[in-house]
Amino acid sequence: MAEIARLSGCTDWIDLDFVERQRTPERAMKLGIQLQLAGLSLSNTVSILDKLGVERSRKAIYDWGQKANLQPIDGRSPNHVALDETAIRINDQQFWLYAAADPDTNDLLHLRLFATTTTVLTEIFLRELRQKHNVESAVFLVDGAQHLQTALARAGLRFQTERDGNRNAIKRIFRELKRRTSSFSNCFSHVELQTAENWLQAFVAWFNAPN
16 A cells, blocks of 8 residues: 555655654654554554663653644645645544645645635635745646635635546545544544644655655
8 A cells, every 4th residue: 555655755845853862763753653644543652662672651752743844845846736624523523624735746735724715715715725835827726616716716826627637636635534533534532623733744744755
C-alpha cells in the first residue's frame, strides 16, 4: 500500500527541534509520527515501538506529532489548482475542510477548517493560499458551488467548472483524509479544533513528503 511504502522513505521533512531531552532516539520518534499520520492507531504504534525496544505511552507518542508543528512547504507554482471543501466532524459539531491541491503532482497546497461555507470564508482561504504559493497564473478547477466561483472572480483568479477529470485528485485526497481520522470515518473524537487542524497540517506535510 502507498501509505506503508512511505514509511521507508525520507524523513527529513520531520523537524525535531522541539525535543529538549534525547530520551527517545530520533529515528524512533520519526517512525512514531509517520505511523500516526499513515493511519495507525496510537495503541498499535506503541506496540510497534515496544518491539523495537522503545517503551513510550500513547500520550507521549501523540504529543510528538503535535509538538513537531509540521507544515506543508510553501513556494509552489502550480499550473492548475483543484479547489473544494468537504464536511468534517469534530466531536458533535460539523466543520468544513477547505483544501487546494495541485492535480499535476497530487500535492496538497493548503488546508483550513471553517465552521461553515461562505464566500467570505472562501476569500480568506484564497488569500492564505496566495500568501503561501504563486497561484496568480493558475487555473482553478471547481465544481458548481457558487461561493467558490464568486470568491475566485472577486480575487481576479481564473477558474473553470470541472466535476471530474483533474478534480479527481482532490476527491482522492479527501477520501484519504477521512480514512485517517480516529474513527476511520470523517469524525475527530475528543479533540479541540486547534488539535484537529494541527493534525491536518501534519498530514499535508506527510502526504507531500518524498518517498
